[in-house]
Amino acid sequence: MEGVAPAVSLFRPRPSARFPVLLAADSVAARRSPSADGWSGVSMRSLETSPPRAGRSAVRKHGSTESAPRRSGITRVPRLGPAVSTKRAGRRKDPLINLEVSRHRAVAAVRLLRIEKGKAFVDLLNEKANDSGDNEMGYVERTLGFSTRYLEDWDIRLVTVIVAGTVRWKRYLDYLIMSLCSEEKVFREMEPLLLQILRIGFFEILKLDVPAYAAVDENVRLAKVALRPGAGNMVNAILRKLLLLKETNSLPLPKIEGDDRAQARALSIIYSHPVWMVRRWIRLHGKDEALRLMNWNNSDPRFSLRVNTSKGYTRADLVKQLESLQVHHEESVMDEFVRIQEGMQAVLQAGLLKDGMCAVQDESAGLVVSVVDPQPGDTIIDCCAAPGGKTLFMASRLSRQGKIRALDVNKGRLRILMDAAKQHSLDDMITDIHADLRLYAKETTAKYDKVLLDAPCSGLGVLSKRADLRWNRQFEDLEELMCLQDELLDSASTLVKPGGILIYSTCSIDPEENENRITTFVQRHPVLVHNNQHGFFFFLEYAGELRIFVLIERINRPLTN
Numbered sequence: 001m002e003g004v005a006p007a008v009s010l011f012r013p014r015p016s017a018r019f020p021v022l023l024a025a026d027s028v029a030a031r032r033s034p035s036a037d038g039w040s041g042v043s044m045r046s047l048e049t050s051p052p053r054a055g056r057s058a059v060r061k062h063g064s065t066e067s068a069p070r071r072s073g074i075t076r077v078p079r080l081g082p083a084v085s086t087k088r089a090g091r092r093k094d095p096l097i098n099l100e101v102s103r104h105r106a107v108a109a110v111r112l113l114r115i116e117k118g119k120a121f122v123d124l125l126n127e128k129a130n131d132s133g134d135n136e137m138g139y140v141e142r143t144l145g146f147s148t149r150y151l152e153d154w155d156i157r158l159v160t161v162i163v164a165g166t167v168r169w170k171r172y173l174d175y176l177i178m179s180l181c182s183e184e185k186v187f188r189e190m191e192p193l194l195l196q197i198l199r200i201g202f203f204e205i206l207k208l209d210v211p212a213y214a215a216v217d218e219n220v221r222l223a224k225v226a227l228r229p230g231a232g233n234m235v236n237a238i239l240r241k242l243l244l245l246k247e248t249n250s251l252p253l254p255k256i257e258g259d260d261r262a263q264a265r266a267l268s269i270i271y272s273h274p275v276w277m278v279r280r281w282i283r284l285h286g287k288d289e290a291l292r293l294m295n296w297n298n299s300d301p302r303f304s305l306r307v308n309t310s311k312g313y314t315r316a317d318l319v320k321q322l323e324s325l326q327v328h329h330e331e332s333v334m335d336e337f338v339r340i341q342e343g344m345q346a347v348l349q350a351g352l353l354k355d356g357m358c359a360v361q362d363e364s365a366g367l368v369v370s371v372v373d374p375q376p377g378d379t380i381i382d383c384c385a386a387p388g389g390k391t392l393f394m395a396s397r398l399s400r401q402g403k404i405r406a407l408d409v410n411k412g413r414l415r416i417l418m419d420a421a422k423q424h425s426l427d428d429m430i431t432d433i434h435a436d437l438r439l440y441a442k443e444t445t446a447k448y449d450k451v452l453l454d455a456p457c458s459g460l461g462v463l464s465k466r467a468d469l470r471w472n473r474q475f476e477d478l479e480e481l482m483c484l485q486d487e488l489l490d491s492a493s494t495l496v497k498p499g500g501i502l503i504y505s506t507c508s509i510d511p512e513e514n515e516n517r518i519t520t521f522v523q524r525h526p527v528l529v530h531n532n533q534h535g536f537f538f539f540l541e542y543a544g545e546l547r548i549f550v551l552i553e554r555i556n557r558p559l560t561n
């Protein structure tokens with residue numbers, strides 16, 4: 001099948017079937033003793049002890065009136081390590097810890113539940129340093145009634161991969177799960193946690209090539225402990241059916257046939273995208289290009305780091321650090337950038353971001369800054385600046401001569417921007433303005449050499465990085481965004497000095513949010529733009545190529561307020 005994500009071999013087998021016992025008195029040591037096999041958190045001493053007494057603590061299942069079954073592996077462990085911040089934790093001294101369930105699967109299942117309810121994002125759990133791992137454990141405890149052993153870096157990586165992949169492939173996985181249920185009603189009425197566990201199992205078997213015994217046994221155990229024995233039996237039956245179909249190469253898939261709509265519906269399942277996106281892309285780009293785009297969206301995203309030259313670092317310094325951390329990297333065609341596919345945890349743990357040595361930034365975002373081309377002495381306004389990736393890069397290009405105003409309507413995100421500016425020692429060059437651009441532009445008389453409008457957009461060009469976005473976007477959003485983009489463009493254009501430039505960028509690939517906005521802008525303000533001097537530049541990190549959509553207009557004179 002086209003559209004399959006590259007199988008990632010992430011699984012490391014458990015060395016023995018012995019109980020992974022975490023001794024209460026030894027819990028901190030155990031947390032800090034990563035085992036060579038990736039199933040860390042089990043100290044040598046703990047392996048020598050007897051297994052935990054299964055089902056020792058009666059735990060009430062949330063949202064259920066059923067009396068709680070005896071759940072295996074749950075024990076009470078003193079809070080010696082990082083605190084588990086939960087309401088329950090406030091009421092009792094020590095959390096209930098389950099020593100048997102696979103910790104990354106339990107955490108992933110709860111994260112998936114929260115994403116579905118709109119209460120979490122896919123990429124939250126990426127920085128252990130800021131305690132997100134501990135907060136996450138609080139959610140796990142509140143949802144499942146127990147927490148798991150402490151998450152090691154390896155577990156965090158697994159949670160990230162499983163959550164992002166399961167969210168991306170949700171439509172495809174659900175189609176298969178529904179096909180393997182005895183009847184559609186069983187799928188439709190399935191309790192949400194059970195569905196997440198099944199999705200994880202399906203994703204592991206189909207996309208991660210996790211060995212069958214592990215994917216089945218571990219997810220069955222999770223369903224048994226987190227729900228009830230019957231739920232475990234159901235997971236067991238469905239996953240075994242799936243394995244059989246996979247082995248015999250007879251997975252059910254919809255046929256691509258019928259009219260445009262029917263074909264788009266089939267493709268939307270096979271490539272796991274909303275039908276409206278499939279139809280729109282086929283209409284705009286043709287079928288081959290649409291498939292290529294969906295494959296790209298389903299692939300693991302790569303990240304890039306930008307070295308912070310304003311602190312005196314060079315790319316060679318960053319490369320040296322990455323080499324010492326054994327993070328595989330590739331130098332970008334852009335001087336300040338280095339690409340990495342894996343190893344973000346190591347970068348975070350080593351404090352390279354906290355120390356301001358580098359920032360996580362897409363090369364495509366860097367290209368926007370190259371188009372702005374900040375020169376020492378320039379006055380620049382970044383009209384939709386937060387969280388500030390482009391502001392900081394522009395400031396670092398000014399060689400300490402010049403000023404940047406960073407404006408945004410979102411106060412919290414502006415705070416993040418200014419904190420990052422401090423970290424990068426650039427705060428003296430940046431002034432933040434908390435305002436709606438449309439009101440600010442009416443009230444100010446200030447004019448700038450360069451005006452960057454990195455407009456709010458649908459994000460349709462960055463779906464591989466933002467796994468849940470495809471499911472949260474509706475076609476109707478485009479209409480609303482286009483109106484806002486027009487208003488913001490009109491406002492931004494009033495801030496440009498005569499002869500200055502206005503740069504419009506988005507991270508969408510939809511023409512409605514890009515060239516069509518500029519075309520209508522030029523039509524609205526024919527005298528504003530130098531004849532024949534406006535040009536469109538499109539680049540975006542899209543379908544494996546580096547392109548950004550940047551639309552530049554050279555402004556003749558500012559609009560009068």
Ligand SMILES: C[S@@+](CC[C@H](N)C(=O)[O-])C[C@H]1O[C@@H](n2cnc3c(N)ncnc32)[C@H](O)[C@@H]1O
Binds near residue numbers: 365385386389438457
């Ligand atoms: C695409 S993001 C900007 C990303 C940013 N340029 C960067 O590189 O980190 C769009 C931003 O526009 C802001 N925004 C939305 N409507 C706005 C308005 N009316 N006035 C000012 N900012 C607005 C949002 O708060 C959001 O931070």
